[in-house]
Amino acid sequence: MAKQLCFLHTGPRLCFLAQQQGLNTLEPHFSKVALVESIAELIENLPMVPEPSSIISSSMAAVFSLSKLKPLLALELESRLLRTLLYTIFTGQDTTHFQALHNTYLESLDAMVGCLLTETPTRDKVQHLLEVCRMGRSGAEFPLNAIRGLQRRD
16 A cells, blocks of 8 residues: 555655646656556555545545646546546445545545536536536446535535
């Protein structure tokens, strides 16, 4: 787990350094797409454990940082990532520790999706992401009460 966290913490640092140097990309040294694909794969392969780890939050923070740089992510990759995160968050164990982190996960998810929408704020993208939110990793619908948790409370 330490190697996974080290990898996830490197993404935001790289993004910060690039932005500090006036760059809007990590290319040609690093591929944003490859980094996000690796993050999605890492989340997909997380074992279901009774207590959540900081990998989920660190994953969302890394994607949040990466989404501020070019190139734009393909809609399919964003969908894969979002679907995997939703599945992981909403199918977690019902423990006191998980419940305490649940709000943090939702705040991180909200910030990450907000950044993804900022990349390309189109009606089609919003519609597609809403469809992804409705569907689970296997294509089955998420429970409605889980999806309502994603809605902003004004």
